Every structure is written in C-alpha cells, then in structure tokens.
Amino acid sequence: MPGSFIRIENISHTFQNGYKGLDTINLTINKGEFIVIAGKNGSGKTLLMKHLSGLETPDTGDIFYNDISIVKKPESIRGKIGLIFQDADSQILGETVYDDIAIGPKNLRLKKDEIISITENVLEWSCLTDKKDNHPYSLSGGEKRRLAIAGMLAMNCEVMVFDEPFANLDYPSIVNVLQSLVKLQSDGKTVIVLTHELEKVLSHADRLVILDNGLIKYDMTTNDIHTIDFNKFGLRNPFVTYTKKEDLTWLQ
Numbered sequence: 048m049p050g051s052f053i054r055i056e057n058i059s060h061t062f063q064n065g066y067k068g069l070d071t072i073n074l075t076i077n078k079g080e081f082i083v084i085a086g087k088n089g090s091g092k093t094l095l096m097k098h099l100s101g102l103e104t105p106d107t108g109d110i111f112y113n114d115i116s117i118v119k120k121p122e123s124i125r126g127k128i129g130l131i132f133q134d135a136d137s138q139i140l141g142e143t144v145y146d147d148i149a150i151g152p153k154n155l156r157l158k159k160d161e162i163i164s165i166t167e168n169v170l171e172w173s174c175l176t177d178k179k180d181n182h183p184y185s186l187s188g189g190e191k192r193r194l195a196i197a198g199m200l201a202m203n204c205e206v207m208v209f210d211e212p213f214a215n216l217d218y219p220s221i222v223n224v225l226q227s228l229v230k231l232q233s234d235g236k237t238v239i240v241l242t243h244e245l246e247k248v249l250s251h252a253d254r255l256v257i258l259d260n261g262l263i264k265y266d267m268t269t270n271d272i273h274t275i276d277f278n279k280f281g282l283r284n285p286f287v288t289y290t291k292k293e294d295l296t297w298l299q
C-alpha cells in the first residue's frame with residue numbers, strides 16, 4: 048500500500064546455480080514496529096535483510112522505503128537502515144571503542160562538536176563509557192554486540208535489523224541485548240530481529256514472520272501465534288514449559 052513505511056513487493060532472488068533464495072516475497076513493515084523474522088538455517092532471513100539494506104538487488108520486484116525505491120535509489124537509505132550482523136567482528140572499523148562509534152557520524156559529515164556529543168551519548172546508552180579507549184577486539188562477545196548497536200545508533204538509523212542477536216551470548220548478555228531491543232522500540236526505532244530462538248524474544252515483539260525455503264509461510268501478530276506448528280518450519284515451539292527434569296529434553 049502506498050504510504051507504508053517499508054514495502055517489499057514481489058521480490059525474488061535466484062542465485063547463479065539456479066537456487067531460488069527468495070520467492071515472491073511481499074511484506075509491509077510499519078514504523079516503530081518490533082518484528083521477528085524466523086526460519087530454520089538457510090530459510091532466507093539474512094538474504095531478505097540484505098535486500099532491505101540495499102546490499103543485494105532482487106531479480107524481480109521492488110522495495111520501498113517511505114515510497115522511495117531502494118532498488119532504484121539505494122543511496123536513499125544511507126544511514127537509515129542499520130544491519131547488525133551476527134559476526135560482530137566483521138563490523139569493527141575503529142582502533143578504539145570511541146573511534147568505532149564516531150566513524151558513522153564522521154562519515155555523515157556532521158560537525159565536530161555534534162560528533163563528540165553523539166558519540167558520548169551513545170557510549171553512555173550502551174554502557175561502554177568505561178571501555179571507550181579499549182580496542183574493540185578486546186571486548187567480550189556481548190560488549191561487541193552492544194558496540195555494533197551503538198554504531199548504528201550513532202548514525203541515528205531509523206530501522207535496526209539484528210541478525211541472530213542472541214547467538215553465542217550468555218544469560219546476562221542475552222538479557223542486556225533484549226533490554227536494548229525493547230528500549231530501541233520505545234525510543235521510536237523500528238526493530239527487526241532475525242532469529243530461530245523465538246522463546247527469547249517473542250514476548251516483546253509485535254509481529255512474527257516465518258520464512259521457509261525463501262517463502263513467507265506466516266505473517267501474523269504475536270497475539271495469534273499459538274496456532275502455529277513451529278516444528279513444521281524447523282523451529283522449536285517457544286511455548287514449552289519445564290516443571291521436571293524430563294521436560295528439559297530437546298528430543299521431542
């Protein structure tokens with residue numbers, strides 16, 4: 048529908064070997080929404096978000112951001128849609144935590160005092176002020192993920208896409224990242240989370256989209272998800288309850 052915030056219209060992506068990674072995807076994302084895109088390994092989650100971030104171009108179809116085509120004008124989303132990869136190391140650019148955060152605002156050619164104030168605010172937001180002079184590679188996995196989020200915030204991205212944000216994190220770090228996601232939405236950002244770890248995030252999400260072999264199989268609000276046969280899509284049912292030792296098995 049024209050006027051939607053993000054509109055993905057009939058996009059397909061076929062690789063050189065003939066494999067169809069995305070098949071006629073239609074998806075509308077509203078401003079300020081917290082949406083989870085789930086699916087088993089290889090279902091097309093990362094590929095779809097690379098299209099949304101302008102890193103891939105579809106064979107057919109189009110993607111609109113505020114009614115402007117990302118496919119025709121990829122520069123129109125520069126600094127607007129931030130993709131936070133699972134591998135936090137791949138996004139490290141600066142020699143220190145401070146520099147790494149400041150790179151975005153510098154590239155946006157902001158004034159020096161603006162760059163300083165944004166970087167200091169974002170350091171505070173992400174609880175990394177006491178690590179600001181450390182080399183990013185010296186941070187823990189959870190801290191690196193917070194640094195990646197901080198970098199996107201410093202560019203004031205309107206949309207933040209998180210690819211498997213809970214991978215390899217311990218319990219406190221998962222809680223910390225989850226708190227960041229919730230806070231981002233309450234600050235007005237549109238939050239998109241790609242994951243198969245539904246039990247960690249669904250409580251806070253507005254909508255769930257399930258991808259399977261490059262096709263959208265479900266797109267519904269999180270109030271309606273009890274009816275889904277999660278196992279069919281290679282996803283663990285997030286509604287399991289544990290009361291005794293035998294319940295802890297994953298073999299069911």
Ligand SMILES: Nc1ncnc2c1ncn2[C@@H]1O[C@H](COP(=O)(O)OP(=O)(O)OP(=O)(O)O)[C@@H](O)[C@H]1O
Nearest residue numbers: 062064066068086087088089090091092093094095
């Ligand atoms: N260059 C390529 N040629 C052929 N197939 C590819 C190529 N790149 C990716 N694919 C396939 O596209 C599919 C979608 O990949 P994608 O990375 O989007 O999956 P995903 O849902 O993010 O999976 P994961 O949960 O493992 O991260 C996969 O089956 C992958 O093997």
Ligand SMILES: [Mg+2]
Nearest residue numbers: 092093094210
């Ligand atoms: Mg992926």
